Amino acid sequence: MPSISKKGLSMPESPIRKLVPFAEAAAKQGKNIYQLNIGQPDIKTPDVAMQAVKDNSIEVLSYSHSAGFASYREKLAKYYERNDIHVSSEDIIVTTGGSEALLFAMGTITDPGDEVIIPEPFYANYNGFATSSGVTIVPIESSIENNFALPPISEFEKLITENTKAILLCNPGNPTGYLYTKEEVQQIADLALKHDLFVVADEVYREFTYDGVKHNSIMSIPELANNAIMVDSVSKRFSMCGARIGCLVSKNKEVITTAMKFAQARLSPPTLAQIASEAALDTPQEYFEEVNEEYTLRRNILVEGLEKIEGVNVAKPKGAFYCIAELPIENADAFAQWLLEDFEYEGETVMVAPAAGFYSTPNTGLNQVRIAYVLKREDLERAIKILEVAIKEYTSK
Numbered sequence: 474m475p476s477i478s479k480k481g482l483s484m485p486e487s488p489i490r491k492l493v494p495f496a497e498a499a500a501k502q503g504k505n506i507y508q509l510n511i512g513q514p515d516i517k518t519p520d521v522a523m524q525a526v527k528d529n530s531i532e533v534l535s536y537s538h539s540a541g542f543a544s545y546r547e548k549l550a551k552y553y554e555r556n557d558i559h560v561s562s563e564d565i566i567v568t569t570g571g572s573e574a575l576l577f578a579m580g581t582i583t584d585p586g587d588e589v590i591i592p593e594p595f596y597a598n599y600n601g602f603a604t605s606s607g608v609t610i611v612p613i614e615s616s617i618e619n620n621f622a623l624p625p626i627s628e629f630e631k632l633i634t635e636n637t638k639a640i641l642l643c644n645p646g647n648p649t650g651y652l653y654t655k656e657e658v659q660q661i662a663d664l665a666l667k668h669d670l671f672v673v674a675d676e677v678y679r680e681f682t683y684d685g686v687k688h689n690s691i692m693s694i695p696e697l698a699n700n701a702i703m704v705d706s707v708s709k710r711f712s713m714c715g716a717r718i719g720c721l722v723s724k725n726k727e728v729i730t731t732a733m734k735f736a737q738a739r740l741s742p743p744t745l746a747q748i749a750s751e752a753a754l755d756t757p758q759e760y761f762e763e764v765n766e767e768y769t770l771r772r773n774i775l776v777e778g779l780e781k782i783e784g785v786n787v788a789k790p791k792g793a794f795y796c797i798a799e800l801p802i803e804n805a806d807a808f809a810q811w812l813l814e815d816f817e818y819e820g821e822t823v824m825v826a827p828a829a830g831f832y833s834t835p836n837t838g839l840n841q842v843r844i845a846y847v848l849k850r851e852d853l854e855r856a857i858k859i860l861e862v863a864i865k866e867y868t869s870k
């Protein structure tokens with residue numbers, strides 16, 4: 474049989490999805506599973522977006538421009554303007570999800586063997602995108618003790634080599650929920666300028682910030698114009714994960730010209746989903762206020778509930794809708810599997826994401842899990858109760 478590529482063999486499995494067979498088996502046995510493991514929001518997609526698809530009168534579902542609809546990019550530029558990000562439609566390429574924007578960014582700025590520094594734990598799919606692009610991720614550990622704040626800049630500097638091409642920041646962070654301060658974003662910008670590096674900022678959770686704290690975009694630092702690349706998405710903002718629309722934004726013309734070649738090679742982003750995404754930009758502000766209020770309440774229920782469980786340590790998130798919790802166990806992989814295979818409380822169990830898959834340093838985060846608070850409040854309360862019973866049972870085994 475012809476052999477599979479080394480690259481294919483080294484593609485990492487999603488740490489979130491590898492428990493799925495156990496969940497399927499548990500569901501078959503009739504267990505009700507509270508899914509705390511995935512970032513699929515249960516919030517309703519804005520009506521304006523759905524209606525625009527229903528109302529369209531397209532007769533031929535054709536390709537769009539490789540950079541996306543001009544009208545959509547213009548409207549996006551206005552949306553960014555309102556968020557203190559001064560870009561024009563020419564600085565934007567519409568992509569098939571933030572995922573494709575990440576791939577285009579890596580393809581545009583790195584060659585095989587190049588290094589990208591990323592604070593860990595980080596969004597696990599960065600590993601897959603790096604493998605696809607032949608890029609080496611150089612992790613820098615942030616810690617639960619200080620809520621996963623930016624590691625000292627001197628630690629970043631120690632990791633910079635002649636192969637370093639970029640620093641990737643996820644702000645607010647998945648899986649940490651950490652929201653970088655203005656000072657932290659500025660520190661990264663200063664470092665990038667000093668060493669002539671790119672900063673790739675994944676800002677797909679921009680709107681999800683709590684406790685009145687404002688998001689600080691990498692794109693709002695004028696002197697970083699040639700070094701900054703932003704990755705964005707409609708998936709979480711408008712609860713439109715299935716639309717598969719995102720974008721790559723940069724003021725650096727060479728970056729855009731090069732990324733456009735990748736965009737042309739895949740022809741165009743999806744047409745109907747662009748119609749929905751363009752309309753979604755008319756979503757009334759109250760939608761976001763209601764959504765953020767809901768997530769704040771859920772976060773509070775989750776964090777307060779987890780803090781009450783003996784031996785559990787949790788980093789309070791200020792953004793996105795995830796948190797990392799340290800449990801009084803040794804191996805979260807084994808625990809997560811046990812929850813599905815061997816445990817139940819009144820016919821129910823919970824599914825969590827072991828956090829080790831969000832680290833690239835081996836044997837790190839082994840006793841941590843990522844919990845997404847995308848369930849409604851009463852379900853979240855019930856899930857925490859079940860987790861509490863499970864931890865007690867597991868630790869007294």
Ligand SMILES: Cc1ncc(COP(=O)(O)O)c(C=O)c1O
Nearest residue numbers: 570571572596647677706708719
């Ligand atoms: C931090 C982060 N970046 C990017 C993505 C990719 O999103 P999409 O491809 O759905 O736009 C996700 C999805 O969960 C994410 O959490």
